[in-house]
C-alpha cells in the first residue's frame with residue numbers, strides 16, 4: 327500500500343486537532359472549559375457490552391501474570407499513607423523554587439507582565455500551579471476509572487476482563503487519594519482542563535474497544551507514569567512522595583496491560599486500521615501537550631495567557647519537562663509498531679512535536695516489575 331491509496335488518505339491537522347498549525351497558540355488558548363459550574367458530565371460511550379463464554383484462564387499468559395500480580399499488590403489509601411504529615415504548601419513550593427524549578431529562573435523579565443512581581447507573587451504562582459497540576463491528575467484518574475470499567479465490558483478476552491477489574495479498583499483508590507490530598511493538604515482545586523476534557527471525551531466515546539486502551543493505557547497513563555516519576559523525584563514533601571510511589575507501582579502495571587493487549591491485537595489489523603490508531607495517538611499527544619500550558623492558572627493569576635506563554639514556552643526547563651512527559655509514550659508506541667506502520671506517519675508527527683528522540687528508551691511491557699512495591703512496603707502485601 328502507498329500513501330496515495332485513498333483508504334490511507336492522510337487526515338490533516340485541521341481534521342484531527344481542529345487547527346492547521348499544531349503550535350498555533352491563539353487556537354490552543356481558544357479552547358476553554360465552558361462548563362466549570364457543572365457537577366455532572368455525561369458522555370455517550372457508544373459501545374456494546376461483550377460476554378465471552380470462553381472461561382479458559384491463562385490463555386494469555388502475560389495478562390494472567392499481570393492479574394495475579396495485581397491481586398497481591400493492592401494497598402489501602404486510608405491506612406498505607408502517612409496522612410498525619412503536616413504539609414506546609416508554601417514551604418514545599420519555596421523549596422522547589424530554590425531547586426531551580428521556578429519560572430523566574432534566569433530569564434530577563436524587563437517589559438513583561440512579570441517585571442513587577444515580588445516573591446509573594448511567584449510563590450502564589452507556584453501554589454496555583456501545584457493545585458492545578460494535582461487537580462488535573464485527579465480528573466485524569468477518574469477518566470482512567472471510567473475507561474477501565476468500560477474495558478471490563480468491551481474487551482472479548484477473559485484474562486483481560488479479569489485484569490481490567492483489578493485496575494478499576496486501583497483507579498478508585500487513585501481518585502480517592504488525589505482527592506483527599508487536594509482537599510486536606512493543598513489550597514484549592516481546578517475544574518478539568520478543556521484539552522484534557524476533550525481527550526477523555528474522545529476516548530470514552532470511541533466504540534472500538536482497543537481505542538480505549540490506546541487512549542488511556544498507552545497515552546494518558548504513559549504520560550502519567552512519566553509525570554508522577556518526575557514529581558516523585560523532585561518533591562521534598564514526604565506524604566506526596568509516598569503517595570506517588572504507591573500510585574506509580576499500579577500505573578506501571580496499567581501501561582503494561584495496554585502494551586501487552588494491543589501488541590497481540592494490532593498484529594492482525596490492516597494498514598488502514600493502523601493508520602486510524604496512529605492518528606488517534608497523535609491527537610492524544612497534542613491534547614496532552616496543550617493542557618500543560620496550564621492556561622487556567624494564568625487566568626487565575628490575572629495575566630493573559632497569550633502574553634505569558636510566548637515568554638515561557640521556550641524556557642529550557644519547560645521544554646525539558648514537556649518532552650519528559652513523552653518518555654514512556656514514544657517507546658511504547660514503537661513497541662506496538664505504531665511509529666513505523668504504513669509510511670511511518672506517526673514517526674514524522676512525533677518528530678514535528680519534538681519527542682521522537684525517546685523511541686529507544688525502555689518500553690513498559692515488563693517494566694512494572696521494577697516499579698513493584700517491596701514486600702512489606704504496602705500494608706497488605
Ligand SMILES: [Fe+2]
Nearest residue numbers: 467470497500
Ligand atoms: Fe491511576
Ligand SMILES: [Fe+2]
Nearest residue numbers: 470547577580
Ligand atoms: Fe492507571
